[in-house]
Amino acid sequence: QVQLVESGGGLVQAGDSLRLSCAASGRTFSSYVMGWFRQAPGKEREFVAAISWSGERTYYADSVKGRFTISRDNAKNTVYLQMNSLKPEDTAVYYCAAERGMIITATPRAYDYWGQGTQVTVSS
Numbered sequence: 001q002v003q004l005v006e007s008g009g010g011l012v013q014a015g016d017s018l019r020l021s022c023a024a025s026g027r028t029f030s031s032y033v034m035g036w037f038r039q040a041p042g043k044e045r046e047f048v049a050a051i052s053w054s055g056e057r058t059y060y061a062d063s064v065k066g067r068f069t070i071s072r073d074n075a076k077n078t079v080y081l082q083m084n085s086l087k088p089e090d091t092a093v094y095y096c097a098a099e100r101g102m103i104i105t106a107t108p109r110a111y112d113y114w115g116q117g118t119q120v121t122v123s124s
Contacts, residue, residue: 002026002098002113009094009118012086016122020081022096022115030074033099035111036081038092038120047106048094049081059104064090086122093117 008020020036035050049070050059058070069082079096097111 002029002032004096004098004113004115006094006096006115006118009120011121011123014087014122014124016086017082017084018086018120020083020094020096020118020120022079022081024077024079024098026077029077029098031100033101033104034070034072034079035097035099035105036070036079036094037097037108038090038094039117040092043092045095045108047108050104050106051079052104053102057104059106061106083120086120088122088124091120091122093119 003025005023012018031053033052036048037045038048039045047061048064049068051070051072055072067085072079095117096115098113099111
């Protein structure tokens with residue numbers, strides 16, 4: 001069992017930066033693929049980024065590539081999402097998720113554990 005708690009969301013202006021954190025419980029954090037997803041009002045949950053258990057491999061949605069960076073610190077059981085050059089269309093609730101498999105995937109149903117989410121609002 002893994003529990004995930006996101007933090008770092010807030011209200012910012014377009015062009016600003018935010019760093020989201022996701023703290024995980026459990027001793028097996030380092031064996032999980034970790035992902036970030038987001039959901040805007042009236043829209044389906046969409047993939048943002050994912051990272052392998054070692055941190056060596058990452059995968060991004062085209063919409064955030066070059067602006068967002070996912071990273072992890074296995075010693076701290078934490079995964080991060082650095083978001084730069086934020087746009088109003090990035091406004092959403094951001095969720096982190098953990099997957100027990102070894103494959104980095106953008107498919108939400110592949111992930112086994114989810115956090116409660118943190119709101120990110122970008123004003124124009």
